[in-house]
Amino acid sequence: MTAPPPIAIYGGPAGVAANEQDLAMAHTVMTTVRAHLDRAITLLNNVLTSVDGLYYAAQYHRMTFPEDPTTRSLLTDQVMATYPSILEDVTTQRHHLTECAHDTDGLAHAVFVASLEYTRAHRLSLGFTQSTTVHILVEPPEAHWYSLAAIPAGAATSLAFGVPHRADQAVTLRSRLNTTPLLDAPVVTHAGDVARLASDIDAASTVLVTQEYLTANGDTVTVVFIPGTQAGMDQFYDPTEPRNHASNVMLMGTNPHAPARVLFTEALASVTEPGDRVILAGHSQGGILAHQALHDEALRSRIEVRGVVTYGAPVGGFRGDDDVPTIHYENVDDVVPLLDASLPPDGVNRVTVRGHTPELDGSAHSMPGYAQIADAALTSGDPSHAGVHGAIFAPLAGATLLRSTAVTWKSNEDKSPGTQVRSK
Structure with a gap:
């Protein structure tokens, strides 16, 4: 039997709880350090007062008894020259300690503000049990160089490619869509199942796979899976081949008229009704589309997004939504x-x-590799993953699969209109 892959998990309610506790401890330590600094400053002030008093007493004694042999010796x-030197040294040390005290005050204030933010995050924590588990992520350093120019390149290419795709000139791909039942599709109950479902589909021609479930409480929930990039580099500049690398770069620049976004939006509209509850899951380019859908006002006003899985x-560089659990x-x-060029941020539901x-x-x-990683996370018992994963997939436990649908599309080699067959 193959051993589960090693995993690291961070974020979520357990990660936030651990960070909050660390911040509270840091604030306590800084308060203690400030108290010690104040005590040291007070002692130095006493030393300054004593040395200053001794210096003036010695000067007075030398002036009063100038011929006394004991005084002169x-x-x-x-000896008299050492007094100003001691005073200068002690004054310098007091100055340094005072600066440290001010710096400690600033750090303590920053930590206190961060603690308030984590406390606010807990109020949004979907009722999860908090944990003291600390999740440590070790990033392989050799991988960083790949990502240095991605965001600037995305923004620049978004501008360059976005000019021909203004709202009044947007490419429409609906006529190339075809919606058909997906036979013998497996039942999905967790993130690993979604990855295995994705492994079995023809991603080259499939835009979306949807599975509609009737839950135990009588609600309907639709799982929507979005495959990733398919077109090759030879179609890099072709906006009518939407699932290519040009779309990827435009999506990184959050261009709302990226051809892949147009295709996703039109395909999703063809298989959902207003008010539908959906779980969005996507691989690679599809994950970008799923996550960026959180900030698509038109889409969010039409359907209810119950969770996002990528x-x-x-x-990592895209903001999430505090109300939508995300993995x-x-x-x-x-x-x-x-x-x-960034890892997903720590969040109570991310x-x-x-x-x-x-x-x-x-x-x-x-x-297949992502199916293994998702399974390992599920069996790890990690409280953050269990809480957020449960918020997304718990309604599917014991649910009945009503129908599975594949939305496919025709490439430039065959632009004949596809038959619009609704699965509902």
């Missing part, structure tokens, strides 16, 4: 999640799972 010019997607699965050997699949043959960017 004890209070020589050399696999191998560079989404990011990343393979440490996969360069794609690094392309936005969890990142990073794994390593050395025993798996094939690309580190492949979905």
Whole structure:
């Protein structure tokens, strides 16, 4: 039996709780340090007062008894010169300690403000049980160079490619979509199932896979999976081949008219109704689309997003939504999640799972590897992953699969209109 891949998990309620406790401890330590600094400053002030008093007393004694042999032998010019030197040294040390005290005050205030932010985050924590577990993430340093220019390149290319795709000139791809039932699709109950479902589809021609479930309480929830990049570099500049690398760079620049976004929006509209509850899951480019959908006002006003799951997607630089639980699965050997030059931020409902699949043959960017990482996270018992994962997938436990649908599209080689067959 293959051993589960090693994983690191951070973010979520347990990570936030651990950070909050660390901040509280740091604030306590800084308060203690400030008390010690105040005591040291007080002692130095006492030393200054004493040395200053001794100096003036010695001067007075030398003036009063200038011919006294004992006075002349004890209070020589050399001895008298040490008093100002001592005063200068003690004054300098007091100045340094005072600066340290002020710096400590500033740090303590910053830590206190950060503590307030984490306390606010806990009020949004979806009722999860808090944990003291600290999750440590070790980032492989050799991977950083891949991501240095990704965001500037994304913004620049977004401007360059976005000019022909203003709202009044947007490319429409709806006529090339075709919606058909997906037969013998497996039931999905957790993130690993979604990855295995994705492994079995023809990603080259599939835009979306949707599965509609009837939950135990009578609600309907639709799982939507979005595959990743498919077109090759030869179609880099073709806006009518939307799932290419040009779209990737435009998406990194958050261009709302990126061809891949147009395709995703039109495909999703063809298989959902207003008010539908959906779980959005995506691989690579599909993960970008799923996560950026959190800030698509038109989409959010039409459907209710119950959760977002990404696999191998560079989404760390994109802000999340405090009201939507989100999980990011990343393979440490996969360069794609690094392309936005940042890791997903710590959040009470945003969890990142990073794994390593050395025993798996094939690309580190492949979905079978991500299925293993998702399974390992689920069996780890980690409270952050369990809480956020449960918020997304718990309604599917015991649910009945009503229908599965594949939305496919025709490439430039065949632009004949696809038959619009609604699955509902």
